[in-house]
Amino acid sequence: MTKSIRLAVQSVLVAAGAVTAQSTVVGSTRWSPDGFVEYVIGNAPIIVTSGHGGDLEPAAIPDRSYGTLVKDSRTLELTREFADELAQRFRLRPHVVLFHLSRKKVDVNRDIVEGAQGNPAGMAAYLAFHQAVSDARAAVLTNWGHGFYLDLHGHGHPENWIELGYSLTSTQLGYSDATLSQATYVNQSTIRSAGSLGVATFPALLRGANSLGSWLQTGGYASVPSPGNPNPNGGNYFSGGFNVDTYGSSNGSPVDGVQVESPFSVRSTLMVRRPFVARIGGWLEQFFTTYRGSNPALGGRVTVAASDRVASETGGQGEFTVTRTGSLVAARLVPLAWRGTAVAGVDYPVPMTFASFPPGIGEVRIPVAAFDDALAEGDETVELWLAAGNDLGVPNRAGVVIYDDDTAVPQLLQHPFEAIVAGTVQDQSGNLRHATLQPTGGPTSGPTGVPGRVGNALRWDGIDDRARIADFAWGSSGVFSLAFWFRTSDTAGSGSRYLVSHGATSAQHRLGVYFEQSTGTLRTALIYANDLTALDVLDVTRDLRDGQWHHYALVARTDDLVRVYIDGQPEVAALYLGDTCNPTGDLMLAARSDLGAGTSANVELDELQMWSRAISDTEVALLQAPLGSESMVYPGTGEDIRLATGVGGLLSEGPRHDVKHALAGSTLAVLFRSPNGTFDGGLGLLAAEAFVTGAPFVQPLLPWLHMQLPSLVAGPVVLSPTGGSWSIVIPAGLGGASLMLQPVALHALASNGLFALGDGHEIRL
Numbered sequence: 001m002t003k004s005i006r007l008a009v010q011s012v013l014v015a016a017g018a019v020t021a022q023s024t025v026v027g028s029t030r031w032s033p034d035g036f037v038e039y040v041i042g043n044a045p046i047i048v049t050s051g052h053g054g055d056l057e058p059a060a061i062p063d064r065s066y067g068t069l070v071k072d073s074r075t076l077e078l079t080r081e082f083a084d085e086l087a088q089r090f091r092l093r094p095h096v097v098l099f100h101l102s103r104k105k106v107d108v109n110r111d112i113v114e115g116a117q118g119n120p121a122g123m124a125a126y127l128a129f130h131q132a133v134s135d136a137r138a139a140v141l142t143n144w145g146h147g148f149y150l151d152l153h154g155h156g157h158p159e160n161w162i163e164l165g166y167s168l169t170s171t172q173l174g175y176s177d178a179t180l181s182q183a184t185y186v187n188q189s190t191i192r193s194a195g196s197l198g199v200a201t202f203p204a205l206l207r208g209a210n211s212l213g214s215w216l217q218t219g220g221y222a223s224v225p226s227p228g229n230p231n232p233n234g235g236n237y238f239s240g241g242f243n244v245d246t247y248g249s250s251n252g253s254p255v256d257g258v259q260v261e262s263p264f265s266v267r268s269t270l271m272v273r274r275p276f277v278a279r280i281g282g283w284l285e286q287f288f289t290t291y292r293g294s295n296p297a298l299g300g301r302v303t304v305a306a307s308d309r310v311a312s313e314t315g316g317q318g319e320f321t322v323t324r325t326g327s328l329v330a331a332r333l334v335p336l337a338w339r340g341t342a343v344a345g346v347d348y349p350v351p352m353t354f355a356s357f358p359p360g361i362g363e364v365r366i367p368v369a370a371f372d373d374a375l376a377e378g379d380e381t382v383e384l385w386l387a388a389g390n391d392l393g394v395p396n397r398a399g400v401v402i403y404d405d406d407t408a409v410p411q412l413l414q415h416p417f418e419a420i421v422a423g424t425v426q427d428q429s430g431n432l433r434h435a436t437l438q439p440t441g442g443p444t445s446g447p448t449g450v451p452g453r454v455g456n457a458l459r460w461d462g463i464d465d466r467a468r469i470a471d472f473a474w475g476s477s478g479v480f481s482l483a484f485w486f487r488t489s490d491t492a493g494s495g496s497r498y499l500v501s502h503g504a505t506s507a508q509h510r511l512g513v514y515f516e517q518s519t520g521t522l523r524t525a526l527i528y529a530n531d532l533t534a535l536d537v538l539d540v541t542r543d544l545r546d547g548q549w550h551h552y553a554l555v556a557r558t559d560d561l562v563r564v565y566i567d568g569q570p571e572v573a574a575l576y577l578g579d580t581c582n583p584t585g586d587l588m589l590a591a592r593s594d595l596g597a598g599t600s601a602n603v604e605l606d607e608l609q610m611w612s613r614a615i616s617d618t619e620v621a622l623l624q625a626p627l628g629s630e631s632m633v634y635p636g637t638g639e640d641i642r643l644a645t646g647v648g649g650l651l652s653e654g655p656r657h658d659v660k661h662a663l664a665g666s667t668l669a670v671l672f673r674s675p676n677g678t679f680d681g682g683l684g685l686l687a688a689e690a691f692v693t694g695a696p697f698v699q700p701l702l703p704w705l706h707m708q709l710p711s712l713v714a715g716p717v718v719l720s721p722t723g724g725s726w727s728i729v730i731p732a733g734l735g736g737a738s739l740m741l742q743p744v745a746l747h748a749l750a751s752n753g754l755f756a757l758g759d760g761h762e763i764r765l
Contacts, residue, residue, distance in 0.1 A: 041095065046095065047097070047147065051243065054101045080573065108129045144296075146255065166244075303323050322386070323364075347371055436468045468589075490545060513552065640677075680721065735765060
């Protein structure tokens, strides 16, 4: 690379207004217009980039005709996990820039001539990457005055060592410490700034006891340069490329840099990546302490958490808590940014734009109340982001879900595996997408019921068990979500053992979630109609076949990252830029759609759900760890008498379902029973009362009763496992009125020896 080309690229970025201070919310993502460059805004004095791990291969950009074309596999995952490590260590977010185009199309670690080879779209993507890195460096310099840049790569050299590139050649690294101390070599290096401070000699920073190479070496990672390998000594070595040469301190800026070339052995799986990135993070902490005089990990932080993750149209409020640590002497205003699918002023009150901390106060609580409407919108999210500041800690974002109480069919399917009728698992979404259990004859009798993660689950034997759900349309876009619990300890055999499969193998419009038995990799094979992305980009590389229940969630977006979550936390992400995904053929559980040999899974599945929208991080977390006790608006005694109500479809009970809307002409169905059988054999009653919606409620003398003058509308009936039922077609002309319903059990086992009251349900007409 020549200095003139590097300066030319920088001049283009300056002319485009690229070198500006940070202007978006910390932790949010800024995408390039073409969608190929992902820049996650940070507030730490650290920049991390990955330019050779991209998977996208759009036909509109021709393959490069010369230069290196090989992908640095697993480096996008390595970079994301390194960023997570730094965020936890420093309690600040590093700036992260990821390039999603395949290296076949564009190489951002070369000059623009070789990197884009004259293609206009390739040049635009190339410049967008460098604009993002330049913006990140400008933000670091504005907010900190100094920083550190790491460009992460992978190599396939037989030495299997970590190659640390500082823009010094193999030959130069062979020079003595005395020679390398000369200004010529110090100024050439990408750690010129720290190496010129006089805190330690330049060779000590480069390969001495406190160098990055030394830290890696003592952690068990052979590295060059390091005390053990001061130079490559004839071995393979990458000295650093265009990026570190451009954004490191050889150009005179106080942002030092290094190109980290890692062998596949330290980036192949999550389990080997974690200790590797932690080792580098530890060195960065001591680097800032030694060479910049302070440790960015120290000091007060401002963070936010959802102290109550659920708001409800039935009246329950969510709540955010903003906390500051460190000195509380001065007052403080923290700017807030509000995001999510819920609309401020429409779905919830217009919120405050600042969290105001008076002197001495370290905590501010912000409630979230939902507006109750009659729209069937489905659940929505409210996200609170702390917007700006060098002391914004981790987390600086939290979310609350607003539960919708109106009749809707928000899911494509819902299989809790609780109701099995004549060999068919009943779909609880209201869409009638029931699952047929197979085989009905043969080596086994089909899947069997077992205790599940929530209630009951189904177990498949890995031989010929499966369940079929008749083909259905996913929707007009490629946006969807899938979630389920699974448990397996089967590590025997070979092949691909499928948990979920929909669509033909090796074809567009396909989803497959399966274990590769030979490695334990849990692969998500998602192929859109435009098929731009490699198959392995959503691999979970730690083995989850440990006999424990794990929660899996896939959230697919066509204009943002597709993520796989394990146990409520994001595990791996990739950019697809998909268009549509609408598989054909039956959706299969526990086997591949074509029933290929070696594709059946020995697994237990529970709580399978699918949506035609992208559910939020908060919703994923709630699926994995449900609250279980959202406050009832009309709670009963808590004894074993329950009420389920439904308007024109599925009956539901419990928190978030105790207030419903019913239009004229719709059918209200009611079931009251003793689910655990405590009161079976006793008498069951259903009481009701009409009132003006929103009228102040006056608690009667009888505790837990939600009516002034109850009327008996069903019963008394002898309670049995099937319970008692009642229904009514809502007549016209009742708008503005509500109907209160409440079940009663008459039985000697009631806590008062006579009766128990269940939770009340309000039906708003």
